[in-house]
Amino acid sequence: MARDLISIIVPCYNEQEVLPLFYEETVKWIDQIDADFEFVLVDDGSKDNTILVMRELAAKDSRVMYYSFSRNFGKEAGIYAGLTHARGDYCVIMDADLQDPPSLLPEMYNAVKNEGYDSVATCRETRKGEPPIRSFFARMFYKIINNISDADIKDGARDYRMMCRAMVDAIVGMGEYNRFSKGIFGWVGYKTKWLPYENIERAAGQTKWSFWKLFKYSLDGIINFSSAPLNISSWAGIVFCIVAFAATVFFFARRLIFGDPVDGWASTACLITFIGGVQLFCVGVLGQYISRIYLESKGRPKFIVRETNRKEDEET
Ligand code: UDP
Numbered sequence: 001m002a003r004d005l006i007s008i009i010v011p012c013y014n015e016q017e018v019l020p021l022f023y024e025e026t027v028k029w030i031d032q033i034d035a036d037f038e039f040v041l042v043d044d045g046s047k048d049n050t051i052l053v054m055r056e057l058a059a060k061d062s063r064v065m066y067y068s069f070s071r072n073f074g075k076e077a078g079i080y081a082g083l084t085h086a087r088g089d090y091c092v093i094m095d096a097d098l099q100d101p102p103s104l105l106p107e108m109y110n111a112v113k114n115e116g117y118d119s120v121a122t123c124r125e126t127r128k129g130e131p132p133i134r135s136f137f138a139r140m141f142y143k144i145i146n147n148i149s150d151a152d153i154k155d156g157a158r159d160y161r162m163m164c165r166a167m168v169d170a171i172v173g174m175g176e177y178n179r180f181s182k183g184i185f186g187w188v189g190y191k192t193k194w195l196p197y198e199n200i201e202r203a204a205g206q207t208k209w210s211f212w213k214l215f216k217y218s219l220d221g222i223i224n225f226s227s228a229p230l231n232i233s234s235w236a237g238i239v240f241c242i243v244a245f246a247a248t249v250f251f252f253a254r255r256l257i258f259g260d261p262v263d264g265w266a267s268t269a270c271l272i273t274f275i276g277g278v279q280l281f282c283v284g285v286l287g288q289y290i291s292r293i294y295l296e297s298k299g300r301p302k303f304i305v306r307e308t309n310r311k312e313d314e315e316t
């Protein structure tokens, strides 16, 4: 039987320090696996010399393919580009910073090859070493999103996962512009085995995620995979109508019984500003969805490749 080809997809943004370490460490592990490999390195518009490192690696190892974007398109675009260009029977997505231990690769391959799984995903065992506030918000996010969307998203799930060709094709087939991979993986389904492992510190370089970026990313996840915020706004509208109706009846009755003392303008002013606020908020929620429809309808490319060493894919 022909040997399987496994594509290792690595989105890289400013990873010049850690990429050579990643390559060395990973090669050690894949040499022990009875399969062929290709690296699909995606340079996500790095501002440092990541591209030079990639060229060097490609020069000394013919299994290394690289695609360099014309600017920073974000990790999601990097993953998508990697999956589109990968040719493997199996694809595995890994971070460049060695937080996704290559030592799991043999076990992952065994599970998809011999245990009948379509995909092997990894999740962190604990949130140890993470700031408590960040853990708190992360937990809350997973609780909310699993309640309001039909994508099954596991708390602590990482993007490190190996998938069979059918699953990769399904993911590439989801051509949405606003991509939230964690949701997409869960949404396409397939039989997935979960491997928990201890959280590992970055080997070198710096994390690209600030708290604010993570917050925006989690909102993306919610808006892309659920219409619950829209339903909540409609329900809020109905509740406010009921309250307004009850208040009208109450004030009308009070007027009939006690006459018309002119007071209560302060509470009226409060009510008006409050309701105005709620209305603006709901319009804002609506706007979030509309802006996404707008972006999707433009059908823009999700990434632009400026340079690659794979001849067939070179831009013309
Ligand atoms: N990354 C990317 N584009 C970006 C930001 C990050 O390709 O705009 C890559 C980065 O190079 C790394 C992976 O995504 O390989 C994870 O990033 P990071 O380690 O900063 O995230 P963390 O592990 O802290 O969640």
Ligand code: MG
Binding pocket: 095, 097, 099, 202, 207
């Ligand atoms: Mg990392």
